[in-house]
Amino acid sequence: MGKTTGFMEYERIEEGYKPVGERLKHYKEFVIGLDESQAKVQGARCMDCGTPFCNNGCPVNNIIPDFNDLVYQADWKSAIAVLHSTNNFPEFTGRICPAPCEAACVLNVNDDAVGIKSIEHAIIDRAWEEGWVKALPSKHKTGKKVAVVGSGPAGMAAAQQLARVGHDVTLFEKNDRIGGLLRYGIPDFKMEKSHIDRRAEQLKAEGVTIRTSVFVGAAKDGLGKGSKVTNWAKETVTPEQLQAEFDAVLLTGGAEQSRDLPVPGRDLDGIHFAMEFLPQQNKVNAGDKLKNQLRADGKHVIVIGGGDTGSDCVGTSNRHGAVSVTQFELMPQPPEVENRPLTWPYWPIKLRTSSSHEEGCEREFAISTKEFIGEKGKVTGLKTVRVEWKDGKMVEVPGSEKVLKADLVLLAMGFVSPVAAVLEAFGVEKDARGNARATTEFDGGYATNAPKVFAAGDIRRGQSLVVWAIREGRQAARAVDEFLMGYSDLPR
Structure with a gap:
């Protein structure tokens, strides 16, 4: 714990942001982290709570009271x-994890939680600055060879372990650089890719061989022009x-099949998946030259989907110079403040406003798209309708249609x-959701039905958080080692 009475003496200190007008001019990170004295105050707020629920709220079971x-x-x-000792890449989680540990903080029952994520961010940034992050190559070789397919956080964590x-x-990795969705999904303004690059160098120094632009699959799948698997793979294994x-x-690939919206007009030009739009900007930021980049300059943009990926589209569109940005969410607007006695220590449903929303965005809740409207093959608008929930079913609100x-x-x-x-x-056998079927039990954990083939991360559990990917990569590494x-001496 920190200071015995710290939680009564000190308030939570939030990380700051650079001004909107300044940060919209570039794609660099704009969060102002805690300085040493601010981090010390946040650490002081950690309570002697007996049972630190934050440990279990964190998927990698970070030993939070200790580092606080x-x-x-x-x-x-x-x-x-x-x-x-529990997290291979705290610079990733300290930037983009939604911090379920803070939702589980005992102080969060009736006060503001300890700023655990901001402390984690401060620790790892200080460690890199001081040169404390070192390569840790093994002194002994086992003679065993392991292929890790997919270089997102699950694959990187497993490879390192x-x-x-x-x-x-x-x-x-089938793409031209490692990192998975961290590289080509998360915008640079949320996490600059230099953080991945220096971890890649650490992996190499620890003996990991990295092969990019390689698609692992059946040769018949092919990688010719127009392949839906990837635009960048040059080789098939x-x-x-x-x-x-x-x-x-x-196998540690991602859950890459985007959910579609099959309504009339879907084939109009100007309607794209977020994962067509976001990776292109990241490649441009990395110095690549792209022809016909999808851009929002001078356009009225509608983002369908109210989650983090939608928020990333909002922030990127604003940096392009969109005329307007509107984000749709099918569900009704959640409460601004959760019912803590009801939800704690679990992740609460409440209204979450991201930094991208604050940069300029109209948010529409309880709205559904009935049809895409266009002229000369290009989208010009959406026909929408308001929806509400009755007896557990979504129904349209009569007379609420709008274009x-x-x-x-x-x-x-x-x-x-x-x-x-x-x-x-x-x-590999699939479960009902199309994911790899693999148990997480430690006796044979993460093993699939295919001989000597294991699966972890989004490919096994479905779309999830970076912190869950790291956890599964670490646990799967132990299972493979066993x-x-x-x-295995690797941690559980």
Whole structure:
């Protein structure tokens, strides 16, 4: 814990933002993190609560009271050691995790939670500045070879854990750079890609071989022009090749099949998935040259989907110079303040306003799109209707139909499943949602029905958080290590 009476003496300090007018001019991060004295005050607020629910609220089970106390005591080097003991990449979670740990904080019962995420952010940034983040290559080699397919946070975490216990690990990525949705989904203004790049260098120094622009799947899937699998893969490696060369294969791809909206007019030009729009801007930010980039300049933009991906489309559209941005959410507007006695320590449903919303966005709740309207093959508007819930069913509100102007429509309604071709190529059984069927039990955990093939992350659990991906990557690494060696010293 921090200071015994700290939670009664100090208020929560939020991280700051640079002014809207300034940050809309670029794609760089704009969060102003806590300084050393502010982080110490936040650490002091951590209570001697007996049962730290924050530990269980955090999917990777970060040892939060310990690193809070160490920051309060100004022992930053020990704080990063504690943080790294459960989380391979706290610079990712400290920037983009929604912080379920804070929802579970005991202080959150009737007060503002400890700023756990901001403390984590401060610890890892300090650790990089001080040179405390080092490569940790294994001193002994096992002679076992592992292929990790998919280089998002689950794949990166698994590769790092497996390399550190002496396995020869090859990390395969179908895109031209590693990082998965961190690289080509999360905008740079939320997380600059230099954070991924320096972790990639650390992985290499620890013995991980990284192979990009390689699609792993059946040769018949092909990677010719117009392939729906990826625009950037240049080589195909078959499951048979991996199973012949490696002692174990771990699938850690994402849930990349976007949810569509099959209403009249869907085939009009100007209607795109968020994951067509967002990756292009990230590639441009990285210095790549793109022809016919999807842009929102001078357009009336409607984003369908009220979650984080939709919010990312809002922020990117505003940076492009959109005339207007409107975000649709099918569900009714949630309360601004949750019913804490009812929801704590679980993740509450409440109105969440992101930094992108604050930059300029009209938000519409309880609204459904009935039809896309267009002229000369291009979208010009949407026919919408208000909806409400009666007896557990969504019904339209009579007389509420309306037409809204739109030059660009971005579909950000979530993801339904991983790319089926990959699982089918390996012969991996799928669950009812189209994800890889693999248990998380430690005795044979994360193993699929296919011989020596494991699955973890979004490909197994469906669309989820970066912190869940890291957790599953770490746990799957232990399962693979046990499979190969008969035991494992890696943490559970």
